[in-house]
Each structure stands twice: as structure tokens, then as C-alpha cells.
Amino acid sequence: MESNNEGKEREAAVSCIDVSLTARKKTILNKVSFEVPKGTITGLLGPNGAGKSSLLRIISSLATASSGTVAIFGEPAGEAALRKLSLLPDRGGLPGWQTAAQWLAFAKGIYPDWDQVQCEQLTEDLKIASHTRISSMSRGEEARLQLLTCLSRTAPLVILDEPFTGVDMISREQIASTVVGALADGTRTFLIATHDIREMELLFDHLVMIGNGEIKAARKVDQLRQQGKSVEAFYREVFA
Numbered sequence: 001m002e003s004n005n006e007g008k009e010r011e012a013a014v015s016c017i018d019v020s021l022t023a024r025k026k027t028i029l030n031k032v033s034f035e036v037p038k039g040t041i042t043g044l045l046g047p048n049g050a051g052k053s054s055l056l057r058i059i060s061s062l063a064t065a066s067s068g069t070v071a072i073f074g075e076p077a078g079e080a081a082l083r084k085l086s087l088l089p090d091r092g093g094l095p096g097w098q099t100a101a102q103w104l105a106f107a108k109g110i111y112p113d114w115d116q117v118q119c120e121q122l123t124e125d126l127k128i129a130s131h132t133r134i135s136s137m138s139r140g141e142e143a144r145l146q147l148l149t150c151l152s153r154t155a156p157l158v159i160l161d162e163p164f165t166g167v168d169m170i171s172r173e174q175i176a177s178t179v180v181g182a183l184a185d186g187t188r189t190f191l192i193a194t195h196d197i198r199e200m201e202l203l204f205d206h207l208v209m210i211g212n213g214e215i216k217a218a219r220k221v222d223q224l225r226q227q228g229k230s231v232e233a234f235y236r237e238v239f240a
């Protein structure tokens with residue numbers, strides 16, 4: 001019994017084994033294997049077209065791999081695992097005809113793990129204009145609302161696909177440090193695909209590098225720092 005519990009403690013939040021994806025005869029992911037350790041903020045980094053969004057869609061069960069397996073907290077990905085993860089997709093359509101407040105009231109109704117206190121706090125932190133219609137928001141404002149929706153849930157795994165698209169530089173830094181930092185107390189796991197390495201550098205504690213649909217490297221950030229390397233320097237080393 002005790003050893004089972006110990007096993008659960010060590011369980012990865014996400015585990016991918018030999019995940020491949022082929023679409024229209026093109027190999028998008030080629031035998032991708034990696035783990036996202038529980039309680040970490042893991043960065044999924046790689047150039048445009050590397051396969052990050054495709055991989056996150058498979059992990060989130062929005063797409064099916066051609067072969068390979070994905071486990072979420074030790075259970076096969078799929079419908080049952082959906083309640084354990086909160087996803088911010090790369091191209092998400094929020095209902096443009098609603099105001100932010102109307103959308104958030106709707107989201108509260110559909111997500112059983114909605115945390116209204118957190119939602120109200122984040123509405124303030126992310127400076128969401130509750131009475132603005134979504135269709136009249138700027139790209140950055142809509143991105144903040146999407147982030148708010150995702151982070152107002154208490155799911156133990158948060159998957160963010162390019163959360164800062166369209167968000168200005170100062171706001172990116174503020175959001176990265178205050179919001180994600182405050183929520184990442186080690187009880188939740190974050191898997192974040194982003195090109196904003198500088199803003200996220202201090203938050204990441206684990207990295208997975210993907211290029212051309214293949215895993216190029218996986219490292220603990222502590223390990224890099226001990227070698228005197230920044231995340232940015234390591235990224236250049238892998239991809240330049």
C-alpha cells in the first residue's frame with residue numbers, strides 16, 4: 001500500500017511514449033517521448049512549425065496520435081483525463097457576441113472546477129474590462145481573457161499554448177511573474193509552449209526542446225544554471 005503511494009508521488013503529470021503524428025503523408029511528430037514532472041513549470045520550446053501545438057492538442061485529447069501513448073497523471077489521455085487539465089489553445093474562439101462578464105458566467109457553469117474567488121482576483125490582476133464585448137477587444141485583451149478562463153479552473157495540469165500572443169512586453173512580464181508565479185506553488189503542473197523565453201526564463205524549472213517533430217533535448221533548469229547557462233543560451237545551442 002505504502003509503496004503504491006510512493007509510486008503515485010513520483011508519477012509524471014504528462015508522459016508521452018513514442019508519439020507520432022502523420023497528416024497528409026507529412027510526418028509532424030516522430031516518436032516523441034518525454035515526461036512533464038509533477039509540480040513543475042515545464043517549457044515546451046522550439047521554432048515555428050516544430051510540432052508544439054500538434055503535441056499539446058494530442059496531450060489534451062483534441063487530436064489523436066497516429067501511434068504512441070499519452071498518460072495524464074498515470075492514466076491514459078482521453079475523456080476521463082479532461083477533468084484534470086485546463087487548456088489554453090493556440091487559436092481559441094471565444095464567443096465574440098458576449099461581454100467578458102457574460103462569457104465568464106457561462107464558463108463558471110460549464111467547468112465543475114471553476115474557482116470564482118480566483119476568477120475575481122485574476123479579473124483584477126489581468127485588468128479585464130468585464131463589460132467589453134469580446135469582438136471589440138484587441139488581440140492582447142482577448143488573450144488575457146483566455147488566460148483568465150484557463151487559470152480560473154483548479155485542474156491540476158494547466159496547458160498553455162502561446163499564452164502571450166498579442167500581449168505587449170511589459171504586460172507579458174507582469175502576467176508571467178504575478179499570475180503564473182502566484183499559481184505555481186508546486187501543487188499544479190504547468191506545460192507552456194511559448195516563444196517568449198526571456199519573460200518566462202525565471203519561471204521555468206524544466207525544459208523540453210522540440211524541433212522538426214522530434215525531441216532535441218530535455219533539461220532541468222537548475223542543471224543548466226549550474227553550468228552557467230541561461231534558458232536562452234541553451235535554446236540557441238540546441239537550435240542555432
Ligand SMILES: Nc1ncnc2c1ncn2[C@@H]1O[C@H](COP(=O)(O)OP(=O)(O)OP(=O)(O)O)[C@@H](O)[C@H]1O
Nearest residue numbers: 023024026028046047048049050051052053054055
Ligand atoms: N492538419 C494538418 N495537416 C497537415 N499539416 C499540418 C496539420 N497541422 C499542422 N501541420 C503542420 O505540422 C507542423 C507543426 O505545426 P504546429 O502548429 O504543431 O507547430 P508549432 O511548433 O506549434 O509552430 P508555431 O510555433 O509556429 O506555433 C507544421 O509544419 C504545420 O504546417
